[in-house]
Amino acid sequence: xxxxxxxxxxxxxxxxxxxxxxxxxxxxxxxxxxxxxxxxxxxxxxxxxxxxxxxxxxxxxxxxxxxxxxxxxxxxxxxxxxxxxxxxxxxxxxxxxxxxxxxxxxxxxxxxxxxxxxxxxxxxxxxxxxxxxxxxxxxxxxxxxxxxxxxxxxxxxxxxxxxxxxxxxxxxxxxxxxxxxxxxxxxxxxxxxxxxxxxxxxxxxxxxxxxxxxxxxxxxxxxxxxxxxxxxxxxxxxxxxxxxxxxxxxxxxxxxxxxxxxxxxxxxxxxxxxxxxxxxxxxxxxxxxx
Amino acid sequence: xxxxxxxxxxxxxxxxxxxxxxxxxxxxxxxxxxxxxxxxxxxxxxxxxxxxxxxxxxxxxxxxxxxxxxxxxxxxxxxxxxxxxxxxxxxxxxxxxxxxxxxxxxxxxxxxxxxxxxxxxxxxxxxxxxxxxxxxxxxxxxxxxxxxxxxxxxxxxxxxxxxxxxxxxxxxxxxxxxxxxxxxxxxxxxxxxxxxxxxxxxxxxxxxxxxxxxxxxxxxxxxxxxxxxxxxxxxxxxxxxxxxxxxxxxxxxxxxxxxxxxxxxxxxxxxxxxxxxxxxxxxxxxxxxx
Numbered sequence: 001x002x003x004x005x006x007x008x009x010x011x012x013x014x015x016x017x018x019x020x021x022x023x024x025x026x027x028x029x030x031x032x033x034x035x036x037x038x039x040x041x042x043x044x045x046x047x048x049x050x051x052x053x054x055x056x057x058x059x060x061x062x063x064x065x066x067x068x069x070x071x072x073x074x075x076x077x078x079x080x081x082x083x084x085x086x087x088x089x090x091x092x093x094x095x096x097x098x099x100x101x102x103x104x105x106x107x108x109x110x111x112x113x114x115x116x117x118x119x120x121x122x123x124x125x126x127x128x129x130x131x132x133x134x135x136x137x138x139x140x141x142x143x144x145x146x147x148x149x150x151x152x153x154x155x156x157x158x159x160x161x162x163x164x165x166x167x168x169x170x171x172x173x174x175x176x177x178x179x180x181x182x183x184x185x186x187x188x189x190x191x192x193x194x195x196x197x198x199x200x201x202x203x204x205x206x207x208x209x210x211x212x213x214x215x216x217x218x219x220x221x222x223x224x225x226x227x228x229x230x231x232x233x234x235x236x237x238x239x240x241x242x243x244x245x246x247x248x249x250x251x252x253x254x255x256x257x258x259x260x261x262x263x264x265x266x267x268x269x270x271x272x273x274x275x276x277x278x279x280x281x282x283x284x285x286x287x288x289x290x
Numbered sequence: 291x292x293x294x295x296x297x298x299x300x301x302x303x304x305x306x307x308x309x310x311x312x313x314x315x316x317x318x319x320x321x322x323x324x325x326x327x328x329x330x331x332x333x334x335x336x337x338x339x340x341x342x343x344x345x346x347x348x349x350x351x352x353x354x355x356x357x358x359x360x361x362x363x364x365x366x367x368x369x370x371x372x373x374x375x376x377x378x379x380x381x382x383x384x385x386x387x388x389x390x391x392x393x394x395x396x397x398x399x400x401x402x403x404x405x406x407x408x409x410x411x412x413x414x415x416x417x418x419x420x421x422x423x424x425x426x427x428x429x430x431x432x433x434x435x436x437x438x439x440x441x442x443x444x445x446x447x448x449x450x451x452x453x454x455x456x457x458x459x460x461x462x463x464x465x466x467x468x469x470x471x472x473x474x475x476x477x478x479x480x481x482x483x484x485x486x487x488x489x490x491x492x493x494x495x496x497x498x499x500x501x502x503x504x505x506x507x508x509x510x511x512x513x514x515x516x517x518x519x520x521x522x523x524x525x526x527x528x529x530x531x532x533x534x535x536x537x538x539x540x541x542x543x544x545x546x547x548x549x550x551x552x553x554x555x556x557x558x559x560x561x562x563x564x565x566x567x568x569x570x571x572x573x574x575x576x577x578x579x580x
Contacts, residue, residue: 144504183504187501191509191512192508193545195512197563198541198544199568208579210473212477212570214414214473216433218416218478222514225512226568228564233564237548241552244552245552251488251491254487254490255487258487262527262538265531270528273486277486278486278520280493281489283502284502284505
């Protein structure tokens with residue numbers, strides 16, 4: 001399916017890459033961007049991710065056949081409400097948010113019955129870089145996109161939404177918003193929070209300079225995700241706070257097992273804990289978890 | 291300085307790389323390896339990291355001008371004691387252990403007065419790979435090596451030890467064993483433990499396959515160090531358990547700050563915590579911490 005006019009609300013890493021990839025796939029006519037920062041929108045224009053920009057969401061979505069919401073998730077309720085009256089009845093709305101229960105709620109409250117037009121999606125294609133300058137036509141290639149359809153979505157609408165993301169090179173799968181948020185709290189949101197916590201804790205010490213001075217490649221990779229966008233992660237953590245708190249509790253339990261083994265100097269238990277974790281990671285890298 | 295005969299006790303990633311690098315720098319004659327696994331020693335021989343191997347440490351260090359200890363640190367007391375009677379009075383001993391208070395204690399108890407010959411060192415050049423097969427002549431190039439001299443070491447001995455490591459391309463610095471162990475508990479040992487704890491916790495769940503199935507690049511980098519050698523990390527954690535437990539306590543405090551902010555849905559505090567951590571990491575990547 002080719003979309004005549006496309007509106008991208010929030011032209012950062014995800015929104016900009018969506019524009020570039022959609023054009024590369026020849027799946028669209030004109031792309032109009034909307035955003036808060038004019039400098040970023042001009043950069044997106046210059047890079048060809050959009051063809052024009054508007055400052056009002058209503059204007060951007062007027063006559064649009066496809067709308068992508070790609071702002072930080074806390075802005076979704078207002079953004080969805082702003083587009084409601086101008087959205088064409090046949091338009092498909094999808095998004096790039098990393099949480100999904102809040103997005104479903106925003107779709108329902110902002111669009112009412114027309115929430116049937118909104119098929120929520122989460123492209124698993126984050127990066128610690130942000131902004132239109134970091135956008136790439138290949139960002140979604142080979143990546144997974146999880147769609148969490150509303151019961152209001154017609155099957156055909158879901159099919160078209162999958163087709164859009166697959167046209168950008170992604171593979172798609174379906175999940176409930178609840179399952180999605182629980183899953184990503186564990187494998188994405190918690191690791192981000194741990195990385196931020198570690199870096200922040202060390203940065204707050206009087207001898208931070210010496211500590212960072214000896215931090216090496218392991219530390220760099222472990223904390224890479226702590227260079228992600230603070231506003232985006234603030235919103236994700238707030239939107240998914242219940243599941244994230246549950247994950248923190250589970251992780252704290254796991255950490256306590258190591259703590260106890262260390263206190264008891266339980267050599268066998270420590271080696272077992274390390275070996276089991278390494279073996280699981282090897283199975284994952286070997287694709288045994290699918 | 292060129293060393294006629296060199297003995298490498300433990301020819302894994304560090305020991306094998308030491309041999310390859312020392313040869314590349316033309317700083318040695320013959321290298322004799324010692325180890326537990328014959329297959330690994332044969333691989334080291336084949337790759338040119340050693341010229342011969344022995345199964346007894348005493349035989350390997352006889353007539354050696356330079357000895358590198360590069361087994362997991364828990365084996366140091368026995369290894370040092372095994373070499374005591376055959377060690378030449380002029381020989382220099384150094385090591386590649388990731389903890390230093392225990393290494394100093396092993397040097398003193400195993401060598402007595404002759405501990406003056408042992409200048410402990412920690413090359414900051416770990417990798418999640420292990421064994422002679424992963425060894426590389428460039429492993430130490432551009433890396434830091436921290437030496438923690440004993441008060442028994444003559445300044446000249448320390449100078450020669452620095453020269454050895456610098457000949458392999460490293461930069462060297464001096465620290466007390468206490469300062470070393472405190473520092474690396476924070477920037478290396480704790481991150482390893484956190485990565486192992488996260489992977490192990492997820493691997494133990496009934497839905498581990500689905501969770502790993504959606505884990506992406508951020509998770510991969512965050513947990514890379516959980517593919518490190520379990521026996522090596524068991525030994526490091528036991529040797530440095532007091533400092534590591536102190537770091538776990540500090541980290542748990544940092545995690546509780548995030549937990550409280552999430553419970554209170556304190557948007558401002560969350561963004562502040564994320565932004566401060568990201569800014570610190572950027573300063574580190576920009577070399578502002580030296």
